[in-house]
Amino acid sequence: MSAIQCTLYHHPYSVCSIMVRYTLALCSPAKDNIPALEAEEKVVDIFNQEQLSQDFLKINPYGQVPVLMSSLQSPICDSLEITHFIANYSKNLIPENYKTQITDLLTELHGLNYFSLSFPGRQRMAVTLSTPIEKRLQDPNITEEYRKALEFKLGVVKRNKVDGLRPEVTSEMERRTRDLMKKIEPLLSAAQDLAKNDWLFNLQQPTALDAHLVVFIQRMRDVGREALIPETLRRYAEKATKTPEWAQVMGDRKSTMVPKN
Secondary structure (H helix, E strand, C coil): CCCEEEEEEECCCCHHHHHHHHHHHHCCCCCCCCCCEEEEEEECCHHHCHHHCHHHHHHCCCCCCCEEEECCCCCECCHHHHHHHHHCCCCCCCCHHHHHHHHHHHHHHCCCCHHHHHCCCCHHHHHHHHHHHHHHHCCCCCCHHHHHHHHHHHHHHHHHHHHHHCHHHHHHHHHHHHHHHHHHCHHHHCHHHCCCCCCHHHCCCCCHHHHHHHHHHHHHHHCCCHHHCCHHHHHHHHHHCCCHHHHHHHCCCCCCCCCCC
């Protein structure tokens, strides 16, 4: 049975891109009688505003990575939706016995504003994202279609990044993070006593929730926000980052190039 070919547009320091790439790395062989999924990776240079190009904004109007392209459907521009798509072709990512819990907790995890949590009080970070868009909008020679695409993207940045750094938003995200970690921590405690079962739900193979949670915890550590994460979950994530799958995705890189405040 021929594998399904996909293209994953990503950036090595995009937290949601890392979540998807780590999910792919942890993906077990395909389900019975279902073709395997093979993803070619293409880097979108977000540091040089490649995500603001007219061509890319046609692929994803939000001007963000990751994006998954395949012949099966239109581009998938949301990391959680991409993960559910990948899980359809894997045995381990969303086991039926834990489907509801994994789905609900993933939804809650992706309801957090990672930018707000990563860069609290650092408004200049949001400015670095909005300024290139505003500069392009000043060009009188761009097409009306491209202008509208840029205006939409600017609205996304102001809504999710600029407004995300308001103190009350950051405080709310911190509260929700602590509450979510309290929900997840008990799923791990029993597993940590067993030598072979290092994943949530006392499973021998990681699920999609493991993949996304480990990346989130590592991002919080990389930006100096480890106080939001219980010690048990920190140890769990640290152990995961010493696996071949993590090395395959990250090498020896951190999840961000931005120094701690």
